[in-house]
Amino acid sequence: MHTTIQLTVNNAPCEATVDTRTLLVDFLRDQLDLTGTHLGCATGNCGACTVVLDGLTVKACTVLAADVAGSAVTTIEGWTQDARQSGDLHPIQDAFVKHHALQCGFCTPGMVLSVQQLLKEKPNPTEAEIRHGIAGNLCRCTGYASIVKAVQEIARMSSE
Amino acid sequence: MAYIGSAVSGILDAKLVAGKGQYTADVSLPGMGYMAVVRSPYAHARILSIDTGAAQQHPGVRIVATGADIKQWSRPIPHTLNPSAFGGKTTDIYCLAIDRVHYVGTPVAAVVADTRHAATEAANLIEVEYADLPVVIDAERALEPDSPLLYPEWETNELMHVRFQGGDVERAFADADHILDDTLHLHRHTATPLEPRAALAHYDDRAERLTLWVSTQAPHPLRTTLANTLEMDENDIQVIQPQVGGAFGVKIPTYQEDPLACLLSKRTGKPVKWVEERTEHLMAGGHAREQTLKFSVACKADGTVVGLKVRIIGDVGALAAVAGWGMSYVASFVVPGPYKIPNCEVDLSIVVTNKGPWNAYRGFGKEAASFLMDRVMDRVADTVQMDRAAVRLKNFVPKDEFPYVQISGATLDSGDYAKALQDVMDKAGYQSFAEEQQRLHAQGRYIGMGVGFELTPEGGCIPDSFIGGYEGATVRVSPSGQVTVLTGVTSPGSGNETGIAQIVADALGVPLSTVRVVQGDTQACPYGLGNWSSRSLFMGGSASLYAAREVHHKVLRVAASMLKTAPEDLDCEQGRIRVKGQADREVAFNDVAEYVHKRPFDHHAFDMEPGLESTRYFRMGNIHHVPDDKGRINTYPSYPYAACVAVVEVDIETGVVTLLRYVTVHDCGTVINPLLVEGQFQGAVAQGLGGLIYEQLSYDDNGQLQTGTFMDYTLPTAVEVPSVEIHHQEVPSPFTPLGTKGAGESGVSSPFGTIVSAVENALMPFGVKIHDTPLTPQRVWRMIQAAKNGNNGGAKA
Ligand code: FES
Numbered sequence: 006m007h008t009t010i011q012l013t014v015n016n017a018p019c020e021a022t023v024d025t026r027t028l029l030v031d032f033l034r035d036q037l038d039l040t041g042t043h044l045g046c047a048t049g050n051c052g053a054c055t056v057v058l059d060g061l062t063v064k065a066c067t068v069l070a071a072d073v074a075g076s077a078v079t080t081i082e083g084w085t086q087d088a089r090q091s092g093d094l095h096p097i098q099d100a101f102v103k104h105h106a107l108q109c110g111f112c113t114p115g116m117v118l119s120v121q122q123l124l125k126e127k128p129n130p131t132e133a134e135i136r137h138g139i140a141g142n143l144c145r146c147t148g149y150a151s152i153v154k155a156v157q158e159i160a161r162m163s164s165e
Numbered sequence: 166m167a168y169i170g171s172a173v174s175g176i177l178d179a180k181l182v183a184g185k186g187q188y189t190a191d192v193s194l195p196g197m198g199y200m201a202v203v204r205s206p207y208a209h210a211r212i213l214s215i216d217t218g219a220a221q222q223h224p225g226v227r228i229v230a231t232g233a234d235i236k237q238w239s240r241p242i243p244h245t246l247n248p249s250a251f252g253g254k255t256t257d258i259y260c261l262a263i264d265r266v267h268y269v270g271t272p273v274a275a276v277v278a279d280t281r282h283a284a285t286e287a288a289n290l291i292e293v294e295y296a297d298l299p300v301v302i303d304a305e306r307a308l309e310p311d312s313p314l315l316y317p318e319w320e321t322n323e324l325m326h327v328r329f330q331g332g333d334v335e336r337a338f339a340d341a342d343h344i345l346d347d348t349l350h351l352h353r354h355t356a357t358p359l360e361p362r363a364a365l366a367h368y369d370d371r372a373e374r375l376t377l378w379v380s381t382q383a384p385h386p387l388r389t390t391l392a393n394t395l396e397m398d399e400n401d402i403q404v405i406q407p408q409v410g411g412a413f414g415v416k417i418p419t420y421q422e423d424p425l426a427c428l429l430s431k432r433t434g435k436p437v438k439w440v441e442e443r444t445e446h447l448m449a450g451g452h453a454r455e456q457t458l459k460f461s462v463a464c465k466a467d468g469t470v471v472g473l474k475v476r477i478i479g480d481v482g483a484l485a486a487v488a489g490w491g492m493s494y495v496a497s498f499v500v501p502g503p504y505k506i507p508n509c510e511v512d513l514s515i516v517v518t519n520k521g522p523w524n525a526y527r528g529f530g531k532e533a534a535s536f537l538m539d540r541v542m543d544r545v546a547d548t549v550q551m552d553r554a555a556v557r558l559k560n561f562v563p564k565d566e567f568p569y570v571q572i573s574g575a576t577l578d579s580g581d582y583a584k585a586l587q588d589v590m591d592k593a594g595y596q597s598f599a600e601e602q603q604r605l606h607a608q609g610r611y612i613g614m615g616v617g618f619e620l621t622p623e624g625g626c627i628p629d630s631f632i633g634g635y636e637g638a639t640v641r642v643s644p645s646g647q648v649t650v651l652t653g654v655t656s657p658g659s660g661n662e663t664g665i666a667q668i669v670a671d672a673l674g675v676p677l678s679t680v681r682v683v684q685g686d687t688q689a690c691p692y693g694l695g696n697w698s699s700r701s702l703f704m705g706g707s708a709s710l711y712a713a714r715e716v717h718h719k720v721l722r723v724a725a726s727m728l729k730t731a732p733e734d735l736d737c738e739q740g741r742i743r744v745k746g747q748a749d750r751e752v753a754f755n756d757v758a759e760y761v762h763k764r765p766f767d768h769h770a771f772d773m774e775p776g777l778e779s780t781r782y783f784r785m786g787n788i789h790h791v792p793d794d795k796g797r798i799n800t801y802p803s804y805p806y807a808a809c810v811a812v813v814e815v816d817i818e819t820g821v822v823t824l825l826r827y828v829t830v831h832d833c834g835t836v837i838n839p840l841l842v843e844g845q846f847q848g849a850v851a852q853g854l855g856g857l858i859y860e861q862l863s864y865d866d867n868g869q870l871q872t873g874t875f876m877d878y879t880l881p882t883a884v885e886v887p888s889v890e891i892h893h894q895e896v897p898s899p900f901t902p903l904g905t906k907g908a909g910e911s912g913v914s915s916p917f918g919t920i921v922s923a924v925e926n927a928l929m930p931f932g933v934k935i936h937d938t939p940l941t942p943q944r945v946w947r948m949i950q951a952a953k954n955g956n957n958g959g960a961k962a
């Protein structure tokens with residue numbers, strides 16, 4: 006069965022016909038070619054598919070595309086675009102690069118979006134709060150130390 | 166030396182952090198179809214019939230294939246490491262099972278359809294009739310004469326039997342003060358990178374050419390293998406490796422789905438895409454680690470180990486065309502690791518069972534050897550009542566005895582093991598820990614400290630295989646002075662492209678930003694063996710260095726002529742070539758490059774070969790495949806190592822183990838980029854910790870996998886993994902031009918021995934002895950209860 010949905014994706018209006026079984030992550034990747042959102046497990050465990058839905062992060066493999074009609078979705082592509090203050094990247098992304106808080110980069114877009122959510126809620130997180138804040142995003146490469154360092158630096162910078 | 170040794174950020178990081186990395190699943194082609202694979206729900210069965218009628222009729226279906234079709238259309242997939250070359254057994258592996266399945270997840274049929282949904286629906290319509298066969302999932306049971314057989318023509322389940330022996334073991338045991346026996350068991354787990362495997366095959370009918378985009382670690386060997394399987398010319402195949410989302414060994418070719426997608430593209434004349442689901446990955450994407458390690462050790466009262474007998478039983482699951490079974494071989498090859506135990510024997514049985522096939526996982530058997538040797542040292546220490554670290558210090562290969570040849574032929578290249586251990590003990594406060602432990606114990610807390618040591622042979626080089634000890638690279642300078650480095654090694658996201666760019670930028674004296682590294686395209690790159698065994702930087706980097714030096718030599722020759730001086734009098738830094746000590750006499754690197762390209766007949770460049778390009782190959786000098794007088798060969802050229810200290814806390818009410826601190830002194834020779842090396846080490850420790858405590862591929866007695874999703878195969882999160890305190894001890898390799906040793910794999914092995922030792926230390930009041938992994942809360946809790954009841958034989962959960 007197919008249905009037509011209207012929504013906002015990365016600030017632009019979007020209308021599409023989707024198979025009602027299609028997950029939001031597949032819709033974004035396959036129909037809109039927004040491949041910065043990754044698929045790592047499809048069971049809501051890894052966080053590689055994290056996007057922002059109506060202002061809150063969500064795992065896009067746990068949401069049906071048909072259910073987001075009327076909503077606003079922001080992916081890493083749109084967020085990067087919006088977030089550019091000066092330079093090419095958002096300070097969170099700059100800190101990730103500086104501390105090499107990524108290796109293969111597969112978890113990274115989802116991780117960055119979870120970090121922005123965390124810092125929105127807790128601008129000055131403790132190390133334990135950082136670790137809990139990103140616990141929904143698995144990274145198989147870094148062992149998290151460099152990610153924690155990057156987040157600590159952003160928090161420090163914004164509190165100065 | 167502007168870049169070598171400095172903490173440069175990854176050159177791809179800015180792209181990846183913006184979500185602009187292109188992974189295989191992100192590549193699309195017009196008209197492509199989607200492949201779904203039908204897999205066996207049984208661990209051991211004969212296929213009686215396959216009815217594909219309904220699937221063929223399903224809307225959108227382009228092709229349905231079974232083993233019978235595959236046998237007509239293709240040849241068996243060549244083994245990456247053929248066990249028969251090691252005196253073992255073998256079997257033909259086709260892209261789909263032919264008449265028998267050996268594990269849950271065996272691919273038995275495949276469908277290609279216009280959409281992913283249609284492919285899955287059609288796959289569900291395929292009716293396979295099976296006749297059950299008896300299942301064997303335990304390796305020791307599989308060795309018994311009346312066990313069910315996976316491959317009846319072998320008349321055994323023993324894939325291979327290997328023995329290494331040196332010295333006079335019986336004599337050493339006869340003369341010993343103590344003899345101790347123990348049996349250890351490592352459980353089955355896997356690399357499981359965050360990006361699943363994926364392939365996009367496109368057979369172009371008009372050009373009669375195949376292009377495969379694939380998440381792999383070794384594009385060139387894969388191309389050679391595909392040519393063989395598909396009966397095509399290598400020249401007609403191009404393998405492209407897009408960005409890879411982690412690999413850790415498990416993407417070393419060749420899996421069945423890669424040639425399968427190619428075949429089905431060839432049959433349909435349209436591109437075929439396949440993206441592995443996590444469940445498929447956990448069932449059939451390559452397992453590792455499960456081994457029984459029995460030892461008997463003979464020692465003197467002063468802690469000197471005089472003899473060691475080891476028996477390893479590797480449970481490698483069913484056989485596939487990938488190289489996983491080799492991990493058990495390497496486990497036996499590495500024993501006795503960093504220790505000088507001349508009277509030593511290792512007896513290895515590699516055994517097939519009805520579980521998923523092994524493929525490589527970071528550690529590649531060295532983690533089993535590390536765990537074994539750490540346990541041996543701890544047992545000796547406890548028996549002679551010495552400090553656990555002191556026993557290791559007593560038995561290490563001394564620093565003035567390198568190169569040191571072990572019984573297997575493993576030729577340890579260089580190092581100072583004792584200093585690494587002493588340094589890490591100092592950094593971790595080893596000597597004063599007991600006080601702290603007492604103080605916390607008085608508050609009801611159980612804290613423990615353990616030491617461990619991992620030796621991580623790197624750059625494996627197996628005779629007559631694509632697991633080889635050489636690499637190639639091309640360095641090319643364009644007319645505008647831009648530098649391209651094309652390498653035979655690839656990056657699965659480990660950062661070697663950045664290290665290689667640093668090496669080349671320094672060798673040429675140009676800014677790093679002008680260097681572009683191209684990897685993973687068989688059409689563009691020199692033939693090379695890809696990424697595994699930490700070989701990329703020390704082999705690929707060395708080849709790149711040689712090529713860059715050759716180009717640099719030409720640039721200097723032209724510049725010297727322009728500046729009316731000798732090449733030796735020139736310095737080149739950041740793209741400026743200057744006469745030493747004369748700041749005003751200089752020429753730009755770019756101008757020289759342009760000159761060479763545009764004016765080959767003018768006098769500054771006339772007396773040399775035109776062009777600014779060089780391809781060079783590098784081969785490790787300390788590999789030997791001709792047996793020595795004792796019949797040994799050396800298959801590993803580089804032996805990095807790490808001494809480690811762990812601090813843990815155990816909650817004795819719940820059995821939960823928390824790693825509080827992990828400190829290491831690590832030697833990987835010359836460090837090209839500390840940011841990358843430390844990132845790799847930290848990630849490796851996280852995997853070791855995950856494997857020891859959180860991750861398990863667990864099977865029931867019928868061979869059903871019980872941990873087939875990330876719901877129950879639990880990877881460690883940021884909450885479980887502490888930041889590792891990493892210190893470097895740089896003992897340069899005498900066998901590479903920059904002194905580099907393998908880096909990247911290290912860190913995954915030591916957590917097994919180190920953390921287990923720390924947990925035992927924490928639970929000393931109960932006298933718990935640990936023999937088996939994983940250290941899940943339930944199992945640790947049972948160990949505590951058993952020890953309380955006077956039984957410390959280890960828990961069997
Ligand atoms: S793909 Fe959505 S959480 Fe893993």
Ligand code: FES
Pocket residue numbers: 106107108109110111112113143144145146147359410411658
């Ligand atoms: S960087 Fe590879 S999974 Fe996080």
